Amino acid sequence: MTDRSRTIRLLAALMVVVLVASAAAINAFDATETRFLATSLLALVAVAVLFPPFASAGAVITVLGMLAIGAVQVGLAIDSGSAAEGVYLTRAALSAACVLAVSTLGGTLNTQLRRLREELARQESTIEVLTTRDQTTGALKEDQIRRQLAEEISRGRRYGYPISILSLAEEAAEGLSEADEEDLAGAARAVQSRLRPMDSLGQHGDRAFTIMLPHTPLDGAQVVATKIIDTVREATGINMQAGVAEFPEDAATAEDLMNEADQALGFARLASLKVASRKLLV
Numbered sequence: 001m002t003d004r005s006r007t008i009r010l011l012a013a014l015m016v017v018v019l020v021a022s023a024a025a026i027n028a029f030d031a032t033e034t035r036f037l038a039t040s041l042l043a044l045v046a047v048a049v050l051f052p053p054f055a056s057a058g059a060v061i062t063v064l065g066m067l068a069i070g071a072v073q074v075g076l077a078i079d080s081g082s083a084a085e086g087v088y089l090t091r092a093a094l095s096a097a098c099v100l101a102v103s104t105l106g107g108t109l110n111t112q113l114r115r116l117r118e119e120l121a122r123q124e125s126t127i128e129v130l131t132t133r134d135q136t137t138g139a140l141k142e143d144q145i146r147r148q149l150a151e152e153i154s155r156g157r158r159y160g161y162p163i164s165i166l167s168l169a170e171e172a173a174e175g176l177s178e179a180d181e182e183d184l185a186g187a188a189r190a191v192q193s194r195l196r197p198m199d200s201l202g203q204h205g206d207r208a209f210t211i212m213l214p215h216t217p218l219d220g221a222q223v224v225a226t227k228i229i230d231t232v233r234e235a236t237g238i239n240m241q242a243g244v245a246e247f248p249e250d251a252a253t254a255e256d257l258m259n260e261a262d263q264a265l266g267f268a269r270l271a272s273l274k275v276a277s278r279k280l281l282v
Helices: 003-029 034-050 057-080 082-132 142-159 178-193 218-236 254-270
Strands: 163-170 200-204 208-214 240-247 275-277
Touching: 003 034, 003 082, 034 057, 034 082, 057 082, 142 163, 142 200, 142 208, 142 254, 163 200, 163 218, 163 254, 178 200, 178 208, 178 218, 208 218, 208 254, 218 240, 218 275, 240 254, 254 275
Parallel strands: 240 275
Antiparallel strands: 163 208, 163 240, 200 208
16 A cells, blocks of 8 residues: 555545534534534535535635635624624634534545546556557557557548558668667657657567558658658668558558568568569569
8 A cells, every 4th residue: 555545544534533523513512503504514515625526616615614604603693692692603613613624634635636546647657658568669569559550440441541551670680689779769769750640650570660651642651651761860870671551452451451561571672672562563
């Protein structure tokens, strides 16, 4: 259990104690029907500070509640005459103090709960990054880019738009060594700098990438591939080549589309081309 979790449990327990003690104190010092107003306001304030329907709802309802209790008790004091003024004013002060205590404690508890939710959201985001992205390059892991490509093809089939993918790899890559990791990360950053928010960069083997370009026909993808290769070479000195394939012209499934791009990459290597596609294979 974290320190924040322990704090929240302690505050929640104190909240219950303060609510019960406040209700008991109000009922002990006030035998009139106004005690029902005070205890109802206690409950209302507790709900408002813990589950505010709008910003500052707890503070607004607390102030209004204290004013309402004070107004009722002062009105009763005036009606009863000077002999009972002290009793009604004491009741007003007690009720207001109880409402303020509940509001303050509830507000603190609400703040701790909000911070705990934020911490959990950050942890969830970190876990998602660790489980879906390569730690060296920041690119999506291979199974993730395949899943995203399959989902994008499903949308593309439904709405009738093209999707191109690039298989991007270093010229004559022989595998990744420890000394190459920094260059690989730099290459990934250079690639990402050329992509749109809708595009996706994924890992493909050791030193290769898969790049998904929604709403991009083959000709446009070839232009993008050339720009990416030039950017990577300028940023890292690494010479890369690319194979390009387009849905639905070259393949109808994610697996087949990736195979088409890989074959085009193989042809680019054999022919010493920067970029190749099926058009050059037939």
